[in-house]
Amino acid sequence: VDVTQRDIVVRGTPIQSFSAGGGPPLLFLHGAGGAGRWLPFHERLAARFSVYLPTHPGHGGSPPAEWIEHISDLAFHYLDFLDGQGLERVHLVGSSFGGWIAAEMATMASHRLASLVLIGPVGIKVEGWVYPFLFALELPELVSTVFHDPMQAMALAPRDMSSVDGLAELYRERAALARVSWNPYLYNPLLRRRLGRITAPTLLCWGEHDRVAPLACAQVWAKEIPGATLTTFGASGHLPHVEEPDAVADTVIGFCASRPLTA
Amino acid sequence: VKFYYFHLMPYRMEHDEPSSWVTLSNRNYDPALGHVLYNQYLDQFEHAERLGWDGLCVNEHHQNCYGTMPSPNIMAATLARRTTRARLAVLGNGLPLRENPLRIAEEIAMLDVVSGGRIISGFVRGIGPEYFSTAVNPTHSRDRFLEAADLIVRAWTEDGPFAFDGRFYRYPFVNPWPRPLQRPHPPIWCPSQGSTETVDWAAQRRYPYLMVFTPIKRIAQIYGEYREACERHGYKASRYQLTVNLPIVVAENDDKARRIARENALWVYHVGLRAPLTFWQPPGYLTEASFRRALANRPKLPTELTFEELEDSGYIICGSPATVRDRLRIFADELQAGVVCSGLAAPSHEAALDMMELFAREVMPHFREDAGVDETAGVGR
Numbered sequence: 001v002d003v004t005q006r007d008i009v010v011r012g013t014p015i016q017s018f019s020a021g022g023g024p025p026l027l028f029l030h031g032a033g034g035a036g037r038w039l040p041f042h043e044r045l046a047a048r049f050s051v052y053l054p055t056h057p058g059h060g061g062s063p064p065a066e067w068i069e070h071i072s073d074l075a076f077h078y079l080d081f082l083d084g085q086g087l088e089r090v091h092l093v094g095s096s097f098g099g100w101i102a103a104e105m106a107t108m109a110s111h112r113l114a115s116l117v118l119i120g121p122v123g124i125k126v127e128g129w130v131y132p133f134l135f136a137l138e139l140p141e142l143v144s145t146v147f148h149d150p151m152q153a154m155a156l157a158p159r160d161m162s163s164v165d166g167l168a169e170l171y172r173e174r175a176a177l178a179r180v181s182w183n184p185y186l187y188n189p190l191l192r193r194r195l196g197r198i199t200a201p202t203l204l205c206w207g208e209h210d211r212v213a214p215l216a217c218a219q220v221w222a223k224e225i226p227g228a229t230l231t232t233f234g235a236s237g238h239l240p241h242v243e244e245p246d247a248v249a250d251t252v253i254g255f256c257a258s259r260p261l262t263a
Numbered sequence: 264v265k266f267y268y269f270h271l272m273p274y275r276m277e278h279d280e281p282s283s284w285v286t287l288s289n290r291n292y293d294p295a296l297g298h299v300l301y302n303q304y305l306d307q308f309e310h311a312e313r314l315g316w317d318g319l320c321v322n323e324h325h326q327n328c329y330g331t332m333p334s335p336n337i338m339a340a341t342l343a344r345r346t347t348r349a350r351l352a353v354l355g356n357g358l359p360l361r362e363n364p365l366r367i368a369e370e371i372a373m374l375d376v377v378s379g380g381r382i383i384s385g386f387v388r389g390i391g392p393e394y395f396s397t398a399v400n401p402t403h404s405r406d407r408f409l410e411a412a413d414l415i416v417r418a419w420t421e422d423g424p425f426a427f428d429g430r431f432y433r434y435p436f437v438n439p440w441p442r443p444l445q446r447p448h449p450p451i452w453c454p455s456q457g458s459t460e461t462v463d464w465a466a467q468r469r470y471p472y473l474m475v476f477t478p479i480k481r482i483a484q485i486y487g488e489y490r491e492a493c494e495r496h497g498y499k500a501s502r503y504q505l506t507v508n509l510p511i512v513v514a515e516n517d518d519k520a521r522r523i524a525r526e527n528a529l530w531v532y533h534v535g536l537r538a539p540l541t542f543w544q545p546p547g548y549l550t551e552a553s554f555r556r557a558l559a560n561r562p563k564l565p566t567e568l569t570f571e572e573l574e575d576s577g578y579i580i581c582g583s584p585a586t587v588r589d590r591l592r593i594f595a596d597e598l599q600a601g602v603v604c605s606g607l608a609a610p611s612h613e614a615a616l617d618m619m620e621l622f623a624r625e626v627m628p629h630f631r632e633d634a635g636v637d638e639t640a641g642v643g644r
Contacts, residue, residue, distance in 0.1 A: 064551075135546060136285070136395055138539055164558050171554050175402050175547030182400040182546075 001046045003038050007061075010054075011080040016061035017054040021046025024114070024261045026091040028053050029078065029098030031239070032134070032177055033156045035060025041241040044249035048257060049091065054081060056098075058176025060169070071123070071180045071188050075104035082112060091256040092200075093117040095241060096212070097177065097186075104191060106198045113200035115259040117252050118221065120210055120238050124192040126217045131186040134212070135178065148209040148237035155242050195224035202228040203255040205248055207236030229255070264595045264630040265638045267318035267352055267604040268311035268619075269508055271330035272304045272338070273535055284327040284392035284538040297331065303612040305338070309345050310616055314623035317638070318350035318383065320508075320604050322454075323357050325389075326396040329535035336370045343378040350639070351378055354454050354473065354508075354604070355385020358415070359407035360397045364432060365439065367411070368418040372443040380444040383643065385452040385473070386412050392538055394545040402547030405460070407431050412451075419448035450643025452506070457485040458553050466492035469642050471504040473604065478562075479577030479593065482507060486598055502601035503638040507594055511605045512581035513622050524581035525570045527608035532573065536565035580605075584625030595630055601638060 003020040018038055026049035028042065035055045045051050056074065057065035068074060078101060082090060092113050094102030099121025106116050122131060132145055143153040160166025202225045206218040215232065222230045231251050236243040241252075274297065280287050308319045319342055321335040332338055335353045342351055351374065356367045375382040388408045394401040410429045414437070417427070423438030443449050453465035454473035462485060465472050472489050474482045486505050493500040512527065514520035543564070549557065563572075573579050580590040594600045607622060609615035 133395075136541060138541060164555055167558055168551055168555050171544070171546065172551055175551075178400060178546040179402045182402065183398045185398075 010084050013057055013065045014063055015054055015057060019052050021049055021051045023049045025050045025087050029094035029101050031096030031098050041245040041249050048253050059173045064172060064176055069179055071104055074101045075108060078105055079109055089114050089261050091115045095119040096122055106200055107194040110199040114261045115256045116200040116202045119205040119241050120207060120213055122186040122213050123188055125187050126220045145211050146238045148243055152243045198225050201259050204228055204230045205240055206232045207238055207240040208232050208234050210238045212238040265317040265602045266627055267320050267602055268316045269320040269604040269606045270304050272332045274328040274331050276328055282538045283329055283535055284542055285395045305341060307615050308342055310619055312346045312349040314619055318352050320352040320354050322354045325393050339374050343374055350383055351381050352383035353385055355387040357387050357389030358411035359404045360389045360393055360399055364411035364414055368415040369439045372441050375443040375445055375449050376441045382449040383452055384449045385454050387454050391545045392542040395542060401545035404548050419443050448644055450639045462488050463492045467496045471506050471642055473506045473508055475508040476578055483598055501642050502599050503642050505600045506602035507600045508604040510579045510608045512608050513584055513587045513618055517582045517586055520581040523610055524579055528570055528573050528579050532565040532568050587626050588629050
């Protein structure tokens with residue numbers, strides 16, 4: 001499909017956004033390192049949905065936004081995005097950090113969501129688990145923590161690690177992440193008790209070899225979100241939509257397509 | 264020139280771990296040995312005062328074997344009672360690392376009152392690894408630093424109680440007892456690595472600028488920028504606003520000094536300061552503009568430096584008394600630095616005491632044209 005790249009302004013905040021496909025609107029929120037990556041998974045979704053893939057402020061081609069200092073700021077930013085795009089209701093899909101933002105949005109405005117898909121989200125505290133501190137990891141460790149099959153990491157490899165611009169982009173992205181996730185690390189202490197507010201039909205997709213947020217975390221999400229369905233993927237780590245794009249796309253399409261956009 | 268004795272209080276050990284910071288397990292720390300080391304280091308400080316050093320410098324670092332002084336104020340407290348004359352320079356407290364920086368205002372005021380007004384208060388941000396060790400968000404580092412500095416100076420200078428309502432720190436009642444003895448407050452120093460923003464901030468406030476473990480060419484450049492900034496702010500920098508911190512090794516002859524220096528410097532740079540780039544560059548600690556400047560002119564990692572580079576580029580001074588005098592002339596006469604903070608790097612406690620005596624006898628007296636000058640008059644406040 002043809003992917004359109006646009007520079008837009010979301011209630012005063014400039015960002016880069018990609019879109020493609022046709023059908024009911026589906027908003028995908030990327031995780032760390034996923035900025036501006038149109039992946040085979042998105043290609044599959046675009047066959048059934050109008051897929052929107054905006055880039056978080058400070059990531060990839062979106063300039064940093066000084067006003068964003070809490071994860072809820074990003075959730076409000078994407079509610080503004082829906083308003084700005086004239087999208088009354090959407091299917092909302094988020095991976096990892098993007099899944100955290102999506103969950104925050106769902107606790108605020110579940111009525112805007114025809115369905116919610118969280119792929120290995122972070123964002124809540126789970127007793128007995130501390131997320132590995134990814135900011136401290138060197139690249140090889142990072143890859144082996146995030147991916148089940150390290151070769152799959154190539155899909156998200158930084159495009160340019162030699163020029164000043166390329167390194168500055170990576171630094172800017174890590175800073176944008178750190179602003180909202182350094183401490184408490186990768187969670188919002190208020191989010192978990194709010195998950196019960198979510199009324200949108202919710203699908204949890206989880207890699208069985210997830211070492212960032214292991215399956216024990218998935219069980220907690222499934223317990224806290226009323227009626228949530230959990231599907232696991234046997235050949236994946238933290239990013240199943242990267243490691244098993246077809247299987248995850250089949251599951252997501254099956255789940256979302258059966259949920260009508262109009263309530 | 265004023266001489267300040269500086270000690271990192273290292274826990275010298277060899278290891279093969281990738282980092283001496285953050286992750287090097289504290290199971291390697293033997294408290295019984297630590298007891299001996301702390302007391303030897305404090306003895307060296309007290310010896311320095313007896314031998315004529317003008318000041319004694321302590322500093323803050325966390326969770327590493329490079330410097331075991333997580334609370335410099337505690338070390339300054341022990342020195343406050345065991346010395347009578349020397350300035351006690353805390354270089355410094357890591358302002359952003361504190362959740363409650365009003366404690367810094369209180370602790371420094373206590374030290375100033377106990378010591379009879381001998382305290383110099385350094386304000387620092389803390390280096391990269393410290394943001395991993397303390398979990399303080401590095402993207403807040405600069406703003407927390409500026410806000411905490413403002414809070415502390417106001418706490419020292421304004422009659423309390425008053426309310427302070429900042430972005431990071433909020434107090435309905437700021438009213439610390441005791442107040443500092445020095446008026447309006449103890450001199451504030453700014454040990455830093457030369458970022459444009461910090462140079463200007465310090466120059467505007469007349470805070471002495473301290474270059475720590477920096478090649479001489481870069482010191483000259485930053486001193487130049489600092490002097491220009493002072494002129495922009497309408498005054499001429501005093502030489503006591505330009506200070507430098509570098510290790511010195513002095514021995515009977517150059518060969519012996521170089522042998523000692525090589526062994527020590529290689530430990531400091533290759534072991535003590537060993538840490539991966541990720542720890543040196545926590546996200547958002549630098550502005551993107553500063554990050555780009557740093558990339559364009561990237562200094563080597565400490566572990567990449569050879570002893571020859573360290574010596575040639577002026578990270579360290581070593582040699583016979585005559586050689587050390589010649590090298591110090593560069594700092595005193597060419598760079599016009601008014602205060603030299605240096606530790607004497609010796610292979611043992613006894614050797615350190617001997618080296619201090621040699622330095623005090625053969626080097627220090629040659630730089631005493633300003634013996635009657637108070638280096639803290641009119642600077643740092």
